Amino acid sequence: SGNLYIVATPIGNLDDISQRAIKTLSSVAWVAAEDTRHSGKLLSHLGISARMLALHDHNEKQRAAALLQKLQAGEDVALISDAGTPLISDPGYSLVRLCRDAGVRVVPIPGPCALISALCCAGLPTDKFHFIGFLPAKSQQRQNVLSAIPQGVGTLICYETARRIKDCLADVVKVFGAERELVLAKELTKTFENFVYGTAAHITAWLNEDPARCQGEMVLMIAPTLAAEEEINPAAQQTLKLLMSELP
Numbered sequence: 397s398g399n400l401y402i403v404a405t406p407i408g409n410l411d412d413i414s415q416r417a418i419k420t421l422s423s424v425a426w427v428a429a430e431d432t433r434h435s436g437k438l439l440s441h442l443g444i445s446a447r448m449l450a451l452h453d454h455n456e457k458q459r460a461a462a463l464l465q466k467l468q469a470g471e472d473v474a475l476i477s478d479a480g481t482p483l484i485s486d487p488g489y490s491l492v493r494l495c496r497d498a499g500v501r502v503v504p505i506p507g508p509c510a511l512i513s514a515l516c517c518a519g520l521p522t523d524k525f526h527f528i529g530f531l532p533a534k535s536q537q538r539q540n541v542l543s544a545i546p547q548g549v550g551t552l553i554c555y556e557t558a559r560r561i562k563d564c565l566a567d568v569v570k571v572f573g574a575e576r577e578l579v580l581a582k583e584l585t586k587t588f589e590n591f592v593y594g595t596a597a598h599i600t601a602w603l604n605e606d607p608a609r610c611q612g613e614m615v616l617m618i619a620p621t622l623a624a625e626e627e628i629n630p631a632a633q634q635t636l637k638l639l640m641s642e643l644p
């Protein structure tokens with residue numbers, strides 16, 4: 397059977413497309429894309445004319461079955477999303493699962509991913525992190541999701557929309573307190589790329605200074621508490637316990 401390639405595409409700067417991505421997209425029989433018009437522009441920018449098929453959240457299950465038939469008939473398929481790595485807050489899971497179950501080879505063509513780009517430049521702990529994807533649109537549900545995250549999972553990373561960022565910051569304060577250190581990564585790899593550091597109040601004030609700052613794409617990161625960091629160090633805890641037991 398053919399191969400399914402999971403191909404990452406740029407999240408802003410078109411120069412971030414990899415050589416392997418170009419080779420793969422040029423050679424496959426089909427490119428499955430979230431939005432064929434949007435991805436058609438990328439392909440024509442790369443000088444690639446590929447047969448395209450739409451695969452989005454609403455038709456994924458159906459389309460996955462059709463794509464599996466093509467793969468089983470020996471045709472190669474590449475999956476791309478509008479930006480970044482497919483399946484990361486983007487369609488593709490049903491297709492990959494189906495291919496795995498059917499014994500079709502699934503091949504990664506790695507590249508841009510907003511959460512990884514944001515995390516590795518934020519200056520927050522990177523040894524452990526917890527990716528939440530998009531938080532719910534409603535405030536109460538958002539607070540519920542944030543409250544349910546256990547301590548000790550490291551830096552929290554969420555995708556957020558410009559429209560909801562201020563409400564989201566208000567909920568972060570409700571759940572984690574006003575002092576928690578945050579980083580907002582905006583417009584990564586684009587002209588107005590920016591990392592804003594500080595408390596929710598500081599970031600909200602920064603957003604309020606200029607309406608243009610509330611636009612664009614963003615990743616919100618929440619630092620782990622110091623307490624949670626210390627929890628990871630059992631030796632320090634043991635020492636503390638010993639000291640405590642010596643106290644009158």
Ligand code: SAM
Binds near residue numbers: 484
């Ligand atoms: N699959 C993509 C990836 O690999 O990052 C993510 C797709 S998700 C539908 C879109 C969200 O990713 C945006 O709302 C934003 O939170 C984040 N994002 C994508 N591109 C970004 C960029 N250039 N700068 C900051 N955030 C970005």
